[in-house]
Amino acid sequence: xxxxxxxxxxxxxxxxxxxxxxxxxxxxxxxxxxxxxxxxxxxxxxxxxxxxxxxxxxxxxxxxxxxxxxxxxxxxxxxxxxxxxxxxxxxxxxxxxxxxxxxxxxxxxxxxxxxxxxxxxxxxxxxxxxxxxxxxxxxxxxxxxxxxxxxxxxxxxxxxxxxxxxxxxxxxxxxxxxxxxxxxxxxxxxxxxxxxxxxxxxxxxxxxxxxxxxxxxxxxxxxxxxxxxxxxxxxxxxxxxxxxxxxxxxxxxxxxxxxxxxxxxxxxxxxxxxxxxxxxxxxxxxxxxxxxxxxxxxxxxxxxxxxxxxxxxxxxxxxxxxxxx
Amino acid sequence: xxxxxxxxxxxxxxxxxxxxxxxxxxxxxxxxxxxxxxxxxxxxxxxxxxxxxxxxxxxxxxxxxxxxxxxxxxxxxxxxxxxxxxxxxxxxxxxxxxxxxxxxxxxxxxxxxxxxxxxxxxxxxxxxxxxxxxxxxxxxxxxxxxxxxxxxxxxxxxxxxxxxxxxxxxxxxxxxxxxxxxxxxxxxxxxxxxxxxxxxxxxxxxxxxxxxxxxxxxxxxxxxxxxxxxxxxxxxxxxxxxxxxxxxxxxxxx
Numbered sequence: 396x397x398x399x400x401x402x403x404x405x406x407x408x409x410x411x412x413x414x415x416x417x418x419x420x421x422x423x424x425x426x427x428x429x430x431x432x433x434x435x436x437x438x439x440x441x442x443x444x445x446x447x448x449x450x451x452x453x454x455x456x457x458x459x460x461x462x463x464x465x466x467x468x469x470x471x472x473x474x475x476x477x478x479x480x481x482x483x484x485x486x487x488x489x490x491x492x493x494x495x496x497x498x499x500x501x502x503x504x505x506x507x508x509x510x511x512x513x514x515x516x517x518x519x520x521x522x523x524x525x526x527x528x529x530x531x532x533x534x535x536x537x538x539x540x541x542x543x544x545x546x547x548x549x550x551x552x553x554x555x556x557x558x559x560x561x562x563x564x565x566x567x568x569x570x571x572x573x574x575x576x577x578x579x580x581x582x583x584x585x586x587x588x589x590x591x592x593x594x595x596x597x598x599x600x601x602x603x604x605x606x607x608x609x610x611x612x613x614x615x616x617x618x619x620x621x622x623x624x625x626x627x628x629x630x631x632x633x634x635x636x637x638x639x640x641x642x643x644x645x646x647x648x649x650x651x652x653x654x655x656x657x658x659x660x661x662x663x664x665x666x667x668x669x670x671x672x673x674x675x676x677x678x679x680x681x682x683x684x685x686x687x688x689x690x691x692x693x694x695x696x697x698x699x700x701x702x703x704x705x706x707x708x709x710x711x712x713x714x715x716x717x718x719x720x
Numbered sequence: 721x722x723x724x725x726x727x728x729x730x731x732x733x734x735x736x737x738x739x740x741x742x743x744x745x746x747x748x749x750x751x752x753x754x755x756x757x758x759x760x761x762x763x764x765x766x767x768x769x770x771x772x773x774x775x776x777x778x779x780x781x782x783x784x785x786x787x788x789x790x791x792x793x794x795x796x797x798x799x800x801x802x803x804x805x806x807x808x809x810x811x812x813x814x815x816x817x818x819x820x821x822x823x824x825x826x827x828x829x830x831x832x833x834x835x836x837x838x839x840x841x842x843x844x845x846x847x848x849x850x851x852x853x854x855x856x857x858x859x860x861x862x863x864x865x866x867x868x869x870x871x872x873x874x875x876x877x878x879x880x881x882x883x884x885x886x887x888x889x890x891x892x893x894x895x896x897x898x899x900x901x902x903x904x905x906x907x908x909x910x911x912x913x914x915x916x917x918x919x920x921x922x923x924x925x926x927x928x929x930x931x932x933x934x935x936x937x938x939x940x941x942x943x944x945x946x947x948x949x950x951x952x953x954x955x956x957x958x959x960x961x962x963x964x965x966x967x968x969x970x971x972x973x974x
Contacts, residue, residue: 472806477848477874478916499805505725512805537732541802543768544761546731549746553724582757583748586721620750649760652751656760 439492441466441526441638443680445704446494448687449487451480453694458483461490462694464701466526468494468684474523475515484523494527494638494684495520499541502561502575503534503548513568520569527638527682529574529607530565532558532595549584550594555601562602574637575599576607579615579644579657591616592630605637608678610671611663615644615655628674633716636678641671641704642686660689662700671707679716680708722746735762736801769797772807773814776841779889780818780834792821808845811838829905832885833892836923839877839914840889843921846875851917851966860971865944871970872938875916878931886912886923917966924965930958934967942974 444465449457451473456462467487474481474495487493497516500508520528533545548554566573577595589597595606608631617624643661647654663671663685675681685700722730727746734743735758744754770793774781781789796817802810815834824830851873860868879885883905891899911931913924926934932950937943947955962968 472808475806475808476845478844478846479920480845481848501805503724503728505723505728509805515806534728536805537728539803540732540736541805541807542732542735542761542765543772543802543807544735544764546728546735546761549724549727551721551724557724581752581760582750582754584727584746585748586727586746587748619752649752649756654752654760 437524439524439526441492441494441682443682443708445683445685445701445708446492447685447694447697447701448496449484450688450691452691453697454480454483454487456694457491458486462698464491464698466492466494466682468496468527468686471495471497471516471519471528472499474519481522488523492526493523494529494682495523495525496576497528497530498545499535499543500530500561500565501534501536501541502530502558502565503532503546503554504536504561505534505557506536506538508561508564509536513565516565517568527574528569528571529576529638531576531578532591532598533578545578547578547580547582547584550587550589550591552588555589555594555597558598559601562598562604566602566604572603572605572637574605574607576609576640577612577616579609579612579619579655581619581654581656583620590622590627590630592627596630596632596635599632599635604635606631606635607638607640608636608674608681609640609642610674611640611642611644611667612657614664614667614670615657618653618655624670625673628670628677631678633678636681639671639674639678639681639683640686641667641683641700642688658689659686662696663703668703668707671704672710675707675711676715680711683708731758731761734758735765736798738762766794766797768807769802769810770794772802772810773797776808776811777814777834777837779837779892780830782892783830783833783888784824788823792818792823795821808841811841814838829883829885829888832879832881832883833888834885835879835881836885836889836912836914839879839912840921840923842877843875843914843916846873846916849874849969852963852968852970854960854963857963857971863943863971863973865947866942867973868943869940869972869974870937870943870968871972873915873917873967873969875914875921876938876967877914878935878938879912879914880931881910881912882908884908884910886910886925890923913967915965915967922965926958927952927954929954933958934962937968 442465446466447464449467449469474484531545535542535546599606613624613627641663642659643663645656645658647656683704685697730743730746734740740755740758743758747754773793796814800813815831815838818824818834819831911926913926915922929950929952933946933955936946936949
């Protein structure tokens with residue numbers, strides 16, 4: 396019986412990556428253009444502290460009791476349209492910085508991204524004025540069908556060109572820099588030629604986007620594919636990192652083989668905390684997020700996980716990626 | 721090397737049909753077989769879409785049982801996969817699918833319950849809009865009826881049901897056994913309104929004439945044409961009720 400992962404459901408002062416110019420003339424001009432669009436008056440920046448992924452079971456508690464948390468992240472697609480969900484998150488937004496994490500724009504679609512979906516993301520962002528907006532390095536839409544998962548891409552020059560084009564379209568529509576997250580993957584394509592961390596670094600350099608480094612996803616993919624997780628972290632450009640994600644995963648046996656599944660259904664695993672420390676040493680302080688989507692526990696459990704992440708942030712040695720905070 | 725579009729199409733076909741033979745050729749050899757790895761993604765896709773249907777059709781799920789619902793919903797996902805990246809939008813055709821779903825042919829009222837579920841789902845997520853103040857309608861009342869058009873609230877749905885799907889919907893969700901026991905399936909059609917106002921989602925009924933009048937108004941017909949659709953002395957009262965209940969947001973003169 397195969398495990399089922401949770402269905403995927405959801406900004407930051409401009410900093411020009413120093414290495415951007417080495418990727419050609421296109422990068423620098425785009426980065427300057429992006430930087431002009433940032434820093435809207437009503438946007439609360441997301442701080443380099445440990446926030447919590449806010450899901451429906453806790454939304455009312457947060458709106459009414461305003462528990463201690465430095466910031467929240469929600470899934471963008473859950474706040475399309477109107478009604479009480481949106482009204483409640485608007486209330487929460489008045490008191491906490493917010494990050495919008497999209498799951499369905501399908502930036503890897505060879506056929507381009509869905510303009511109607513992007514328009515709704517832009518409307519949602521205009522209404523909620525999030526401090527960060529992020530999406531995934533994956534595809535989920537083919538020939539008009541939405542496959543409701545973060546599907547893996549072949550990591551090729553062609554795919555890089557297409558993802559860059561789609562990220563450009565997204566950033567142009569939103570008039571701001573977005574963060575792109577590394578996915579958990581369960582297979583690799585024969586044709587993949589570029590290591591995932593190099594693919595992300597090139598994407599950031601070419602489009603001016605930032606990277607949302609999901610440390611659990613690195614660990615899961617590294618275990619599933621025999622990659623070196625530390626080498627992955629070392630291969631990411633620290634100045635492009637705009638946020639870090641942490642979550643729990645599950646270990647499953649499939650056909651007699653151990654597979655790690657990114658189910659967001661438990662506390663962060665110990666080896667992932669170790670990798671998190673290594674990531675912080677390399678990247679410096681960044682906004683960190685605790686995600687939990689399956690068997691969602693009491694809010695206090697999420698606060699405990701966030702407190703542990705906050706400890707990690709406090710322990711960053713002086714000088715770690717100095718100036719990148 | 722195949723183009724990205726072809727790889728995506730091959731992978732998508734495996735997710736839709738469950739046949740991984742072609743897609744497996746795209747996958748690099750690993751400990752886990754390509755078929756098993758693709759199945760991890762397929763399970764997430766199908767279960768995510770089924771869960772979306774469960775959230776939008778809670779009364780149907782409770783009425784038919786979780787196991788039956790999963791099986792019907794999985795069949796629907798295979799026949800009509802989602803097109804929108806927002807899964808709140810998924811399931812508009814589920815009621816129509818259930819109406820023709822063979823295991824439910826003897827229980828034709830289930831499709832009507834699904835229509836109420838779906839209308840409630842639409843009302844929950846519809847765009848916000850400020851209802852028209854009944855006081856402002858005094859201005860509208862000065863516009864000749866043949867030139868007056870009303871704008872319905874984005875959450876408003878009008879349903880013509882052969883069975884009392886609204887009564888079953890409420891009884892099932894409230895676990896009201898006595899209402900279900902007293903249920904009279906005959907006597908239709910029933911004319912049901914679903915909309916959202918400041919108090920939340922509302923489910924109500926109107927007469928056949930009222931339904932014809934409101935259907936015409938919602939289709940953008942003028943006040944005069946809508947009145948003529950089924951003239952009845954009750955329509956002015958119904959209109960006042962609609963305004964008080966927040967079912968319209970604006971008016972214009974054409």
